[in-house]
Amino acid sequence: MNLLLLEPSDFISGSVVRISGRRLRQLADVIRAEPGKRCKAGLLNGLTGTAELLSITPETAELSVAWNGEPPPKLAVTLIAALPRPKTFLKVLHTATVMGTERMIFIESWKVDKSYWSTPLIGPESVRENLLLALEQAGDTVLPAVEFRRRFKPFVEDELPGVAAGTTAIAGHPAAEASLPRHLSGKITLVVGPEGGFTEYEIGLLAANGVTPMSFGRRIMRTEFAVTALLARIAP
Amino acid sequence: MNLLLLEPSDFISGSVVRISGRRLRQLADVIRAEPGKRCKAGLLNGLTGTAELLSITPETAELSVAWNGEPPPKLAVTLIAALPRPKTFLKVLHTATVMGTERMIFIESWKVDKSYWSTPLIGPESVRENLLLALEQAGDTVLPAVEFRRRFKPFVEDELPGVAAGTTAIAGHPAAEASLPRHLSGKITLVVGPEGGFTEYEIGLLAANGVTPMSFGRRIMRTEFAVTALLARIAP
Missing domain, CATH: 3.40.1280.10 (SPOUT methyltransferase, trefoil knot domain)
Structure with missing residues:
Protein backbone atom coordinates (compact mmCIF):
# COMPACT_ATOMS: atom_id res chain seq x y z
CA MET A 1 0.00 0.00 0.00
CA ASN A 2 1.63 3.21 -1.20
CA LEU A 3 -1.40 5.38 -0.51
CA LEU A 4 -4.18 5.05 2.08
CA LEU A 5 -7.33 5.33 0.00
CA LEU A 6 -10.27 6.85 1.88
CA GLU A 7 -13.96 7.13 1.09
CA PRO A 8 -16.58 9.62 2.32
CA SER A 9 -18.02 6.97 4.66
CA ASP A 10 -14.67 6.81 6.52
CA PHE A 11 -15.02 10.38 7.81
CA ILE A 12 -16.16 10.97 11.39
CA SER A 13 -15.60 14.72 11.11
CA GLY A 14 -14.49 17.16 8.43
CA SER A 15 -10.85 16.05 8.49
CA VAL A 16 -10.75 12.92 10.66
CA VAL A 17 -11.27 9.38 9.39
CA ARG A 18 -11.70 6.08 11.21
CA ILE A 19 -10.51 2.88 9.50
CA SER A 20 -10.49 -0.82 10.38
CA GLY A 21 -9.98 -4.20 8.73
CA ARG A 22 -7.60 -4.59 5.78
CA ARG A 23 -6.54 -0.96 5.61
CA LEU A 24 -5.76 -0.89 9.35
CA ARG A 25 -3.57 -3.99 9.05
CA GLN A 26 -1.75 -2.62 6.01
CA LEU A 27 -1.32 0.76 7.65
CA ALA A 28 0.37 -0.94 10.59
CA ASP A 29 2.77 -2.64 8.14
CA VAL A 30 3.58 0.58 6.34
CA ILE A 31 4.07 3.17 9.06
CA ARG A 32 4.73 1.23 12.29
CA ALA A 33 1.59 2.73 13.63
CA GLU A 34 2.30 5.19 16.44
CA PRO A 35 0.38 8.42 16.92
CA GLY A 36 2.08 11.23 15.01
CA LYS A 37 3.26 9.01 12.16
CA ARG A 38 2.23 9.99 8.65
CA CYS A 39 1.52 8.32 5.37
CA LYS A 40 0.37 9.28 1.90
CA ALA A 41 -3.39 9.28 1.54
CA GLY A 42 -6.02 9.97 -1.08
CA LEU A 43 -9.76 10.50 -1.34
CA LEU A 44 -11.44 8.03 -3.68
CA ASN A 45 -11.91 9.78 -7.05
CA GLY A 46 -10.41 12.91 -5.48
CA LEU A 47 -7.29 14.64 -4.20
CA THR A 48 -4.16 13.21 -2.59
CA GLY A 49 -2.40 14.36 0.54
CA THR A 50 -1.26 13.17 3.95
CA ALA A 51 -2.83 11.28 6.83
CA GLU A 52 -1.47 11.60 10.37
CA LEU A 53 -2.26 8.91 12.90
CA LEU A 54 -4.16 10.27 15.92
CA SER A 55 -4.96 7.08 17.81
CA ILE A 56 -4.90 3.34 17.25
CA THR A 57 -6.38 0.24 18.89
CA PRO A 58 -6.29 -3.36 17.61
CA GLU A 59 -9.69 -2.69 15.97
CA THR A 60 -9.61 0.86 14.63
CA ALA A 61 -7.36 3.79 13.86
CA GLU A 62 -8.22 7.46 13.61
CA LEU A 63 -6.27 9.74 11.34
CA SER A 64 -6.31 13.41 10.48
CA VAL A 65 -6.13 14.05 6.74
CA ALA A 66 -5.13 17.04 4.62
CA TRP A 67 -5.40 17.20 0.84
CA ASN A 68 -2.86 19.13 -1.21
CA GLY A 69 -2.23 17.28 -4.50
CA GLU A 70 -3.75 15.82 -7.61
CA PRO A 71 -3.60 12.10 -8.39
CA PRO A 72 -1.25 11.12 -11.24
CA PRO A 73 -2.71 11.67 -14.71
CA LYS A 74 -4.43 8.73 -16.39
CA MET B 1 4.47 -23.84 -24.47
CA ASN B 2 4.88 -22.03 -27.78
CA LEU B 3 8.04 -23.87 -28.75
CA LEU B 4 9.28 -27.37 -27.90
CA LEU B 5 12.79 -26.75 -26.61
CA LEU B 6 15.18 -29.65 -27.26
CA GLU B 7 18.67 -30.44 -26.02
CA PRO B 8 21.41 -32.59 -27.56
CA SER B 9 20.66 -35.36 -25.03
CA ASP B 10 17.12 -35.67 -26.44
CA PHE B 11 18.41 -36.94 -29.80
CA ILE B 12 18.27 -40.68 -30.56
CA SER B 13 19.44 -40.13 -34.14
CA GLY B 14 20.49 -37.20 -36.29
CA SER B 15 16.98 -35.78 -36.64
CA VAL B 16 14.83 -37.76 -34.21
CA VAL B 17 14.27 -36.86 -30.54
CA ARG B 18 12.60 -38.74 -27.71
CA ILE B 19 10.94 -36.75 -24.92
CA SER B 20 9.09 -37.59 -21.72
CA GLY B 21 7.86 -35.94 -18.53
CA ARG B 22 6.80 -32.29 -18.52
CA ARG B 23 7.47 -31.64 -22.18
CA LEU B 24 5.48 -34.72 -23.22
CA ARG B 25 2.50 -33.60 -21.15
CA GLN B 26 2.65 -30.06 -22.50
CA LEU B 27 3.08 -31.33 -26.05
CA ALA B 28 -0.11 -33.34 -25.66
CA ASP B 29 -1.90 -30.16 -24.56
CA VAL B 30 -0.60 -28.15 -27.48
CA ILE B 31 -0.95 -30.38 -30.51
CA ARG B 32 -3.50 -33.08 -29.53
CA ALA B 33 -0.77 -35.57 -29.99
CA GLU B 34 -1.37 -37.80 -33.00
CA PRO B 35 1.39 -38.99 -35.34
CA GLY B 36 1.83 -36.52 -38.19
CA LYS B 37 0.98 -33.45 -36.07
CA ARG B 38 3.54 -30.66 -35.95
CA CYS B 39 4.65 -27.99 -33.56
CA LYS B 40 7.26 -25.27 -33.40
CA ALA B 41 10.55 -26.49 -31.96
CA GLY B 42 13.99 -25.18 -31.15
CA LEU B 43 17.41 -26.44 -30.21
CA LEU B 44 18.69 -25.05 -26.92
CA ASN B 45 21.02 -22.15 -27.75
CA GLY B 46 20.46 -22.92 -31.44
CA LEU B 47 18.09 -22.77 -34.38
CA THR B 48 14.30 -22.98 -34.51
CA GLY B 49 12.16 -25.12 -36.78
CA THR B 50 9.46 -27.75 -36.73
CA ALA B 51 8.95 -31.05 -34.94
CA GLU B 52 6.64 -33.72 -36.37
CA LEU B 53 5.26 -36.39 -34.08
CA LEU B 54 6.31 -39.90 -35.16
CA SER B 55 4.97 -41.99 -32.29
CA ILE B 56 3.60 -41.53 -28.80
CA THR B 57 2.96 -43.66 -25.72
CA PRO B 58 1.88 -42.50 -22.25
CA GLU B 59 5.59 -42.39 -21.30
CA THR B 60 7.46 -41.07 -24.35
CA ALA B 61 7.07 -39.42 -27.69
CA GLU B 62 9.38 -39.50 -30.68
CA LEU B 63 9.51 -36.60 -33.07
CA SER B 64 11.38 -35.78 -36.25
CA VAL B 65 12.85 -32.29 -36.23
CA ALA B 66 14.04 -29.90 -38.94
CA TRP B 67 15.71 -26.55 -38.32
CA ASN B 68 15.12 -23.62 -40.64
CA GLY B 69 15.05 -20.42 -38.59
CA GLU B 70 16.88 -18.19 -36.16
CA PRO B 71 15.54 -17.48 -32.67
CA PRO B 72 14.20 -13.94 -32.14
CA PRO B 73 16.92 -11.36 -31.48
CA LYS B 74 17.78 -10.56 -27.86
Whole structure:
Protein backbone atom coordinates (compact mmCIF):
# COMPACT_ATOMS: atom_id res chain seq x y z
CA MET A 1 0.00 0.00 0.00
CA ASN A 2 1.63 3.21 -1.20
CA LEU A 3 -1.40 5.38 -0.51
CA LEU A 4 -4.18 5.05 2.08
CA LEU A 5 -7.33 5.33 0.00
CA LEU A 6 -10.27 6.85 1.88
CA GLU A 7 -13.96 7.13 1.09
CA PRO A 8 -16.58 9.62 2.32
CA SER A 9 -18.02 6.97 4.66
CA ASP A 10 -14.67 6.81 6.52
CA PHE A 11 -15.02 10.38 7.81
CA ILE A 12 -16.16 10.97 11.39
CA SER A 13 -15.60 14.72 11.11
CA GLY A 14 -14.49 17.16 8.43
CA SER A 15 -10.85 16.05 8.49
CA VAL A 16 -10.75 12.92 10.66
CA VAL A 17 -11.27 9.38 9.39
CA ARG A 18 -11.70 6.08 11.21
CA ILE A 19 -10.51 2.88 9.50
CA SER A 20 -10.49 -0.82 10.38
CA GLY A 21 -9.98 -4.20 8.73
CA ARG A 22 -7.60 -4.59 5.78
CA ARG A 23 -6.54 -0.96 5.61
CA LEU A 24 -5.76 -0.89 9.35
CA ARG A 25 -3.57 -3.99 9.05
CA GLN A 26 -1.75 -2.62 6.01
CA LEU A 27 -1.32 0.76 7.65
CA ALA A 28 0.37 -0.94 10.59
CA ASP A 29 2.77 -2.64 8.14
CA VAL A 30 3.58 0.58 6.34
CA ILE A 31 4.07 3.17 9.06
CA ARG A 32 4.73 1.23 12.29
CA ALA A 33 1.59 2.73 13.63
CA GLU A 34 2.30 5.19 16.44
CA PRO A 35 0.38 8.42 16.92
CA GLY A 36 2.08 11.23 15.01
CA LYS A 37 3.26 9.01 12.16
CA ARG A 38 2.23 9.99 8.65
CA CYS A 39 1.52 8.32 5.37
CA LYS A 40 0.37 9.28 1.90
CA ALA A 41 -3.39 9.28 1.54
CA GLY A 42 -6.02 9.97 -1.08
CA LEU A 43 -9.76 10.50 -1.34
CA LEU A 44 -11.44 8.03 -3.68
CA ASN A 45 -11.91 9.78 -7.05
CA GLY A 46 -10.41 12.91 -5.48
CA LEU A 47 -7.29 14.64 -4.20
CA THR A 48 -4.16 13.21 -2.59
CA GLY A 49 -2.40 14.36 0.54
CA THR A 50 -1.26 13.17 3.95
CA ALA A 51 -2.83 11.28 6.83
CA GLU A 52 -1.47 11.60 10.37
CA LEU A 53 -2.26 8.91 12.90
CA LEU A 54 -4.16 10.27 15.92
CA SER A 55 -4.96 7.08 17.81
CA ILE A 56 -4.90 3.34 17.25
CA THR A 57 -6.38 0.24 18.89
CA PRO A 58 -6.29 -3.36 17.61
CA GLU A 59 -9.69 -2.69 15.97
CA THR A 60 -9.61 0.86 14.63
CA ALA A 61 -7.36 3.79 13.86
CA GLU A 62 -8.22 7.46 13.61
CA LEU A 63 -6.27 9.74 11.34
CA SER A 64 -6.31 13.41 10.48
CA VAL A 65 -6.13 14.05 6.74
CA ALA A 66 -5.13 17.04 4.62
CA TRP A 67 -5.40 17.20 0.84
CA ASN A 68 -2.86 19.13 -1.21
CA GLY A 69 -2.23 17.28 -4.50
CA GLU A 70 -3.75 15.82 -7.61
CA PRO A 71 -3.60 12.10 -8.39
CA PRO A 72 -1.25 11.12 -11.24
CA PRO A 73 -2.71 11.67 -14.71
CA LYS A 74 -4.43 8.73 -16.39
CA LEU A 75 -3.38 7.23 -19.72
CA ALA A 76 -5.93 8.16 -22.39
CA VAL A 77 -6.46 4.48 -23.17
CA THR A 78 -9.44 2.22 -23.53
CA LEU A 79 -8.18 -1.34 -23.15
CA ILE A 80 -10.38 -3.96 -24.80
CA ALA A 81 -9.26 -7.47 -23.84
CA ALA A 82 -10.62 -10.91 -24.52
CA LEU A 83 -11.62 -12.13 -21.05
CA PRO A 84 -8.61 -14.08 -19.70
CA ARG A 85 -8.71 -17.00 -17.28
CA PRO A 86 -9.70 -15.74 -13.78
CA LYS A 87 -6.20 -15.50 -12.23
CA THR A 88 -4.90 -13.72 -15.31
CA PHE A 89 -7.95 -11.43 -15.32
CA LEU A 90 -6.97 -10.18 -11.85
CA LYS A 91 -3.38 -9.55 -13.01
CA VAL A 92 -4.55 -7.66 -16.09
CA LEU A 93 -7.01 -5.62 -14.01
CA HIS A 94 -4.17 -4.85 -11.57
CA THR A 95 -1.47 -3.80 -14.04
CA ALA A 96 -3.85 -1.85 -16.30
CA THR A 97 -5.19 0.06 -13.28
CA VAL A 98 -1.73 0.70 -11.82
CA MET A 99 -0.54 2.06 -15.17
CA GLY A 100 -3.48 4.47 -15.35
CA THR A 101 -5.85 2.94 -17.92
CA GLU A 102 -9.08 4.99 -18.01
CA ARG A 103 -11.47 2.32 -19.20
CA MET A 104 -11.35 -1.47 -19.67
CA ILE A 105 -13.83 -3.58 -21.59
CA PHE A 106 -13.48 -7.36 -21.31
CA ILE A 107 -15.07 -9.16 -24.24
CA GLU A 108 -16.02 -12.56 -25.59
CA SER A 109 -13.85 -14.15 -28.27
CA TRP A 110 -13.76 -17.59 -29.92
CA LYS A 111 -10.87 -18.79 -27.75
CA VAL A 112 -12.28 -17.50 -24.46
CA ASP A 113 -13.32 -20.55 -22.45
CA LYS A 114 -17.02 -20.20 -21.60
CA SER A 115 -16.27 -21.08 -17.96
CA TYR A 116 -14.33 -17.81 -17.51
CA TRP A 117 -17.63 -15.91 -17.54
CA SER A 118 -18.94 -17.72 -14.47
CA THR A 119 -16.13 -16.83 -12.02
CA PRO A 120 -17.21 -14.59 -9.12
CA LEU A 121 -13.90 -12.73 -9.64
CA ILE A 122 -15.51 -10.73 -12.45
CA GLY A 123 -18.43 -9.69 -10.23
CA PRO A 124 -18.73 -6.04 -9.19
CA GLU A 125 -17.62 -6.54 -5.55
CA SER A 126 -14.48 -8.46 -6.53
CA VAL A 127 -13.65 -5.99 -9.29
CA ARG A 128 -14.07 -2.98 -7.00
CA GLU A 129 -11.93 -4.52 -4.23
CA ASN A 130 -9.15 -5.33 -6.70
CA LEU A 131 -9.32 -1.87 -8.25
CA LEU A 132 -8.94 -0.27 -4.81
CA LEU A 133 -5.85 -2.42 -4.11
CA ALA A 134 -4.35 -1.41 -7.45
CA LEU A 135 -5.01 2.29 -6.83
CA GLU A 136 -3.30 1.96 -3.42
CA GLN A 137 -0.32 0.31 -5.15
CA ALA A 138 -0.10 3.03 -7.81
CA GLY A 139 -0.68 6.04 -5.57
CA ASP A 140 -3.80 6.88 -7.58
CA THR A 141 -7.34 7.68 -6.39
CA VAL A 142 -9.50 7.53 -9.51
CA LEU A 143 -11.36 4.31 -10.32
CA PRO A 144 -11.18 3.24 -13.96
CA ALA A 145 -14.37 2.07 -15.68
CA VAL A 146 -14.49 -1.74 -16.01
CA GLU A 147 -17.10 -3.29 -18.27
CA PHE A 148 -17.92 -6.69 -19.76
CA ARG A 149 -19.48 -7.66 -23.12
CA ARG A 150 -20.51 -11.25 -23.67
CA ARG A 151 -21.21 -11.08 -27.42
CA PHE A 152 -18.31 -10.38 -29.75
CA LYS A 153 -20.04 -9.45 -33.00
CA PRO A 154 -22.61 -6.99 -31.63
CA PHE A 155 -19.89 -5.33 -29.55
CA VAL A 156 -17.48 -4.97 -32.48
CA GLU A 157 -20.11 -3.87 -35.01
CA ASP A 158 -22.37 -1.68 -32.91
CA GLU A 159 -20.21 -0.29 -30.11
CA LEU A 160 -16.53 -0.46 -31.05
CA PRO A 161 -16.67 2.13 -33.87
CA GLY A 162 -17.87 4.70 -31.35
CA VAL A 163 -15.13 3.76 -28.85
CA ALA A 164 -12.43 3.85 -31.52
CA ALA A 165 -13.58 7.11 -33.17
CA GLY A 166 -11.01 9.86 -32.69
CA THR A 167 -8.43 7.43 -31.25
CA THR A 168 -5.51 5.43 -32.60
CA ALA A 169 -7.13 1.98 -32.52
CA ILE A 170 -4.87 -1.05 -32.71
CA ALA A 171 -5.16 -4.77 -32.02
CA GLY A 172 -2.17 -6.88 -31.06
CA HIS A 173 -1.92 -9.67 -33.67
CA PRO A 174 1.32 -11.60 -34.21
CA ALA A 175 0.55 -12.34 -37.89
CA ALA A 176 -0.10 -8.68 -38.80
CA GLU A 177 2.16 -7.05 -41.37
CA ALA A 178 2.30 -3.69 -39.60
CA SER A 179 4.51 -3.37 -36.54
CA LEU A 180 3.45 -1.52 -33.43
CA PRO A 181 5.22 1.88 -33.25
CA ARG A 182 7.80 2.29 -30.48
CA HIS A 183 5.76 5.10 -29.02
CA LEU A 184 2.06 5.89 -29.14
CA SER A 185 0.56 9.23 -28.16
CA GLY A 186 -2.89 10.80 -28.14
CA LYS A 187 -6.01 8.79 -27.39
CA ILE A 188 -5.56 5.07 -27.85
CA THR A 189 -7.89 2.10 -28.19
CA LEU A 190 -5.89 -1.04 -27.49
CA VAL A 191 -7.39 -4.45 -28.30
CA VAL A 192 -5.74 -7.56 -26.85
CA GLY A 193 -6.70 -11.09 -27.86
CA PRO A 194 -7.04 -14.29 -25.85
CA GLU A 195 -4.31 -16.88 -25.31
CA GLY A 196 -3.84 -18.31 -28.80
CA GLY A 197 -4.95 -15.05 -30.39
CA PHE A 198 -8.01 -13.82 -32.24
CA THR A 199 -9.30 -15.94 -35.13
CA GLU A 200 -8.90 -14.62 -38.67
CA TYR A 201 -12.64 -13.90 -38.71
CA GLU A 202 -12.34 -11.86 -35.53
CA ILE A 203 -9.33 -9.90 -36.77
CA GLY A 204 -11.17 -9.22 -40.02
CA LEU A 205 -14.22 -7.93 -38.16
CA LEU A 206 -12.04 -5.73 -35.92
CA ALA A 207 -10.25 -4.33 -38.99
CA ALA A 208 -13.58 -3.65 -40.73
CA ASN A 209 -14.61 -1.64 -37.69
CA GLY A 210 -11.68 0.70 -37.47
CA VAL A 211 -9.04 -1.28 -35.55
CA THR A 212 -5.65 -1.87 -37.20
CA PRO A 213 -4.01 -5.24 -36.46
CA MET A 214 -0.36 -4.79 -35.54
CA SER A 215 2.41 -7.16 -34.61
CA PHE A 216 4.29 -6.67 -31.37
CA GLY A 217 7.29 -8.77 -32.35
CA ARG A 218 7.99 -12.48 -32.40
CA ARG A 219 8.14 -13.05 -28.67
CA ILE A 220 4.93 -14.41 -27.19
CA MET A 221 4.18 -12.95 -23.77
CA ARG A 222 1.69 -13.92 -21.08
CA THR A 223 -1.36 -11.65 -21.26
CA GLU A 224 -0.61 -9.60 -18.13
CA PHE A 225 2.93 -8.86 -19.32
CA ALA A 226 1.82 -8.14 -22.89
CA VAL A 227 -0.70 -5.60 -21.58
CA THR A 228 2.01 -4.02 -19.39
CA ALA A 229 4.46 -3.80 -22.28
CA LEU A 230 1.85 -2.32 -24.64
CA LEU A 231 0.74 0.30 -22.09
CA ALA A 232 4.40 1.22 -21.49
CA ARG A 233 4.60 2.41 -25.08
CA ILE A 234 1.80 4.91 -24.58
CA ALA A 235 2.80 8.39 -23.47
CA PRO A 236 1.22 9.83 -20.34
CA MET B 1 4.47 -23.84 -24.47
CA ASN B 2 4.88 -22.03 -27.78
CA LEU B 3 8.04 -23.87 -28.75
CA LEU B 4 9.28 -27.37 -27.90
CA LEU B 5 12.79 -26.75 -26.61
CA LEU B 6 15.18 -29.65 -27.26
CA GLU B 7 18.67 -30.44 -26.02
CA PRO B 8 21.41 -32.59 -27.56
CA SER B 9 20.66 -35.36 -25.03
CA ASP B 10 17.12 -35.67 -26.44
CA PHE B 11 18.41 -36.94 -29.80
CA ILE B 12 18.27 -40.68 -30.56
CA SER B 13 19.44 -40.13 -34.14
CA GLY B 14 20.49 -37.20 -36.29
CA SER B 15 16.98 -35.78 -36.64
CA VAL B 16 14.83 -37.76 -34.21
CA VAL B 17 14.27 -36.86 -30.54
CA ARG B 18 12.60 -38.74 -27.71
CA ILE B 19 10.94 -36.75 -24.92
CA SER B 20 9.09 -37.59 -21.72
CA GLY B 21 7.86 -35.94 -18.53
CA ARG B 22 6.80 -32.29 -18.52
CA ARG B 23 7.47 -31.64 -22.18
CA LEU B 24 5.48 -34.72 -23.22
CA ARG B 25 2.50 -33.60 -21.15
CA GLN B 26 2.65 -30.06 -22.50
CA LEU B 27 3.08 -31.33 -26.05
CA ALA B 28 -0.11 -33.34 -25.66
CA ASP B 29 -1.90 -30.16 -24.56
CA VAL B 30 -0.60 -28.15 -27.48
CA ILE B 31 -0.95 -30.38 -30.51
CA ARG B 32 -3.50 -33.08 -29.53
CA ALA B 33 -0.77 -35.57 -29.99
CA GLU B 34 -1.37 -37.80 -33.00
CA PRO B 35 1.39 -38.99 -35.34
CA GLY B 36 1.83 -36.52 -38.19
CA LYS B 37 0.98 -33.45 -36.07
CA ARG B 38 3.54 -30.66 -35.95
CA CYS B 39 4.65 -27.99 -33.56
CA LYS B 40 7.26 -25.27 -33.40
CA ALA B 41 10.55 -26.49 -31.96
CA GLY B 42 13.99 -25.18 -31.15
CA LEU B 43 17.41 -26.44 -30.21
CA LEU B 44 18.69 -25.05 -26.92
CA ASN B 45 21.02 -22.15 -27.75
CA GLY B 46 20.46 -22.92 -31.44
CA LEU B 47 18.09 -22.77 -34.38
CA THR B 48 14.30 -22.98 -34.51
CA GLY B 49 12.16 -25.12 -36.78
CA THR B 50 9.46 -27.75 -36.73
CA ALA B 51 8.95 -31.05 -34.94
CA GLU B 52 6.64 -33.72 -36.37
CA LEU B 53 5.26 -36.39 -34.08
CA LEU B 54 6.31 -39.90 -35.16
CA SER B 55 4.97 -41.99 -32.29
CA ILE B 56 3.60 -41.53 -28.80
CA THR B 57 2.96 -43.66 -25.72
CA PRO B 58 1.88 -42.50 -22.25
CA GLU B 59 5.59 -42.39 -21.30
CA THR B 60 7.46 -41.07 -24.35
CA ALA B 61 7.07 -39.42 -27.69
CA GLU B 62 9.38 -39.50 -30.68
CA LEU B 63 9.51 -36.60 -33.07
CA SER B 64 11.38 -35.78 -36.25
CA VAL B 65 12.85 -32.29 -36.23
CA ALA B 66 14.04 -29.90 -38.94
CA TRP B 67 15.71 -26.55 -38.32
CA ASN B 68 15.12 -23.62 -40.64
CA GLY B 69 15.05 -20.42 -38.59
CA GLU B 70 16.88 -18.19 -36.16
CA PRO B 71 15.54 -17.48 -32.67
CA PRO B 72 14.20 -13.94 -32.14
CA PRO B 73 16.92 -11.36 -31.48
CA LYS B 74 17.78 -10.56 -27.86
CA LEU B 75 17.52 -7.13 -26.30
CA ALA B 76 21.01 -5.72 -25.74
CA VAL B 77 20.25 -5.28 -22.06
CA THR B 78 21.93 -6.20 -18.83
CA LEU B 79 19.29 -6.09 -16.11
CA ILE B 80 20.66 -5.51 -12.61
CA ALA B 81 17.95 -5.98 -10.01
CA ALA B 82 17.92 -5.97 -6.23
CA LEU B 83 16.97 -9.55 -5.37
CA PRO B 84 13.17 -9.56 -4.95
CA ARG B 85 11.17 -11.86 -2.66
CA PRO B 86 11.21 -15.42 -4.07
CA LYS B 87 7.82 -15.40 -5.85
CA THR B 88 8.60 -12.04 -7.41
CA PHE B 89 12.09 -13.25 -8.38
CA LEU B 90 10.49 -16.00 -10.49
CA LYS B 91 8.18 -13.48 -12.18
CA VAL B 92 11.07 -11.10 -12.93
CA LEU B 93 13.20 -13.99 -14.25
CA HIS B 94 10.24 -15.04 -16.43
CA THR B 95 9.33 -11.68 -17.94
CA ALA B 96 12.94 -10.56 -18.45
CA THR B 97 13.73 -13.83 -20.24
CA VAL B 98 10.55 -13.76 -22.35
CA MET B 99 11.36 -10.19 -23.44
CA GLY B 100 14.88 -11.20 -24.51
CA THR B 101 17.17 -9.84 -21.80
CA GLU B 102 20.73 -11.05 -22.47
CA ARG B 103 22.06 -10.97 -18.94
CA MET B 104 20.61 -10.55 -15.44
CA ILE B 105 22.52 -9.84 -12.25
CA PHE B 106 20.59 -10.02 -8.98
CA ILE B 107 22.25 -8.01 -6.25
CA GLU B 108 22.15 -7.22 -2.55
CA SER B 109 20.68 -3.90 -1.43
CA TRP B 110 19.80 -2.40 1.96
CA LYS B 111 16.09 -3.20 1.62
CA VAL B 112 16.59 -6.77 0.37
CA ASP B 113 15.44 -9.07 3.17
CA LYS B 114 18.35 -11.36 4.07
CA SER B 115 16.03 -14.38 3.95
CA TYR B 116 15.59 -13.95 0.18
CA TRP B 117 19.14 -15.25 -0.32
CA SER B 118 18.35 -18.62 1.26
CA THR B 119 15.48 -19.69 -1.01
CA PRO B 120 16.22 -22.74 -3.19
CA LEU B 121 14.43 -20.90 -6.01
CA ILE B 122 17.62 -18.96 -6.75
CA GLY B 123 19.65 -22.17 -7.00
CA PRO B 124 21.03 -23.21 -10.40
CA GLU B 125 18.54 -26.06 -11.01
CA SER B 126 15.50 -23.91 -10.24
CA VAL B 127 16.85 -21.03 -12.30
CA ARG B 128 17.57 -23.25 -15.29
CA GLU B 129 14.13 -24.92 -15.19
CA ASN B 130 12.42 -21.53 -15.03
CA LEU B 131 14.55 -20.14 -17.86
CA LEU B 132 13.60 -23.10 -20.07
CA LEU B 133 9.90 -22.51 -19.36
CA ALA B 134 10.28 -18.83 -20.23
CA LEU B 135 12.12 -19.62 -23.49
CA GLU B 136 9.31 -22.03 -24.42
CA GLN B 137 6.77 -19.27 -23.70
CA ALA B 138 8.67 -16.71 -25.78
CA GLY B 139 9.57 -18.96 -28.71
CA ASP B 140 13.26 -18.37 -27.98
CA THR B 141 16.10 -20.89 -27.63
CA VAL B 142 19.00 -18.93 -26.15
CA LEU B 143 19.53 -19.01 -22.37
CA PRO B 144 20.28 -15.63 -20.82
CA ALA B 145 23.09 -15.38 -18.27
CA VAL B 146 21.77 -15.19 -14.69
CA GLU B 147 24.15 -14.21 -11.92
CA PHE B 148 24.00 -13.24 -8.25
CA ARG B 149 26.13 -10.82 -6.19
CA ARG B 150 25.72 -10.79 -2.44
CA ARG B 151 27.74 -7.66 -1.67
CA PHE B 152 26.48 -4.33 -2.96
CA LYS B 153 29.51 -2.07 -2.59
CA PRO B 154 32.15 -4.35 -4.14
CA PHE B 155 29.80 -5.09 -7.03
CA VAL B 156 29.01 -1.45 -7.72
CA GLU B 157 32.59 -0.19 -7.30
CA ASP B 158 34.60 -3.01 -8.84
CA GLU B 159 32.33 -4.66 -11.41
CA LEU B 160 29.53 -2.30 -12.44
CA PRO B 161 31.75 0.25 -14.23
CA GLY B 162 32.87 -2.51 -16.59
CA VAL B 163 29.28 -3.66 -17.19
CA ALA B 164 28.05 -0.11 -17.79
CA ALA B 165 30.94 0.96 -20.03
CA GLY B 166 29.74 1.61 -23.58
CA THR B 167 26.08 1.32 -22.57
CA THR B 168 23.32 3.72 -21.58
CA ALA B 169 23.23 2.94 -17.87
CA ILE B 170 20.16 3.99 -15.89
CA ALA B 171 18.64 3.21 -12.52
CA GLY B 172 14.93 3.54 -11.87
CA HIS B 173 14.55 5.98 -8.95
CA PRO B 174 11.25 7.78 -8.28
CA ALA B 175 12.95 10.79 -6.67
CA ALA B 176 15.32 11.40 -9.61
CA GLU B 177 15.05 14.69 -11.48
CA ALA B 178 15.67 13.18 -14.91
CA SER B 179 12.80 11.30 -16.55
CA LEU B 180 13.31 8.06 -18.42
CA PRO B 181 13.14 8.67 -22.20
CA ARG B 182 10.12 7.19 -24.00
CA HIS B 183 12.46 5.07 -26.09
CA LEU B 184 15.92 3.67 -25.42
CA SER B 185 18.17 2.19 -28.07
CA GLY B 186 21.68 0.80 -28.26
CA LYS B 187 23.18 -1.19 -25.41
CA ILE B 188 21.45 -0.64 -22.08
CA THR B 189 22.31 -1.32 -18.46
CA LEU B 190 19.09 -1.18 -16.45
CA VAL B 191 19.27 -1.10 -12.65
CA VAL B 192 16.08 -1.79 -10.67
CA GLY B 193 15.81 -1.30 -6.92
CA PRO B 194 14.04 -3.32 -4.25
CA GLU B 195 10.51 -2.72 -2.98
CA GLY B 196 10.83 0.62 -1.21
CA GLY B 197 13.67 1.67 -3.52
CA PHE B 198 17.41 2.12 -3.18
CA THR B 199 18.69 4.18 -0.26
CA GLU B 200 20.20 7.59 -0.96
CA TYR B 201 23.63 6.11 -0.25
CA GLU B 202 23.05 3.36 -2.79
CA ILE B 203 21.78 5.76 -5.47
CA GLY B 204 24.79 7.97 -4.82
CA LEU B 205 27.18 5.04 -5.21
CA LEU B 206 25.45 3.93 -8.42
CA ALA B 207 25.65 7.48 -9.81
CA ALA B 208 29.36 7.71 -8.89
CA ASN B 209 29.92 4.53 -10.87
CA GLY B 210 28.34 5.56 -14.14
CA VAL B 211 24.62 4.88 -13.64
CA THR B 212 22.15 7.77 -14.07
CA PRO B 213 19.14 7.72 -11.71
CA MET B 214 15.93 8.37 -13.65
CA SER B 215 12.31 8.64 -12.66
CA PHE B 216 9.73 6.47 -14.38
CA GLY B 217 6.73 8.57 -13.39
CA ARG B 218 4.64 8.84 -10.24
CA ARG B 219 2.91 5.50 -10.45
CA ILE B 220 4.49 2.80 -8.27
CA MET B 221 4.46 -0.61 -9.94
CA ARG B 222 5.16 -4.09 -8.62
CA THR B 223 8.68 -5.15 -9.55
CA GLU B 224 7.73 -7.67 -12.25
CA PHE B 225 5.53 -5.12 -14.01
CA ALA B 226 8.07 -2.31 -13.62
CA VAL B 227 10.73 -4.51 -15.25
CA THR B 228 8.30 -5.38 -18.07
CA ALA B 229 7.41 -1.73 -18.67
CA LEU B 230 11.06 -0.64 -18.64
CA LEU B 231 12.13 -3.37 -21.07
CA ALA B 232 9.22 -2.43 -23.36
CA ARG B 233 10.86 0.96 -23.90
CA ILE B 234 14.04 -0.61 -25.24
CA ALA B 235 14.22 -1.20 -28.97
CA PRO B 236 14.94 -4.69 -30.23
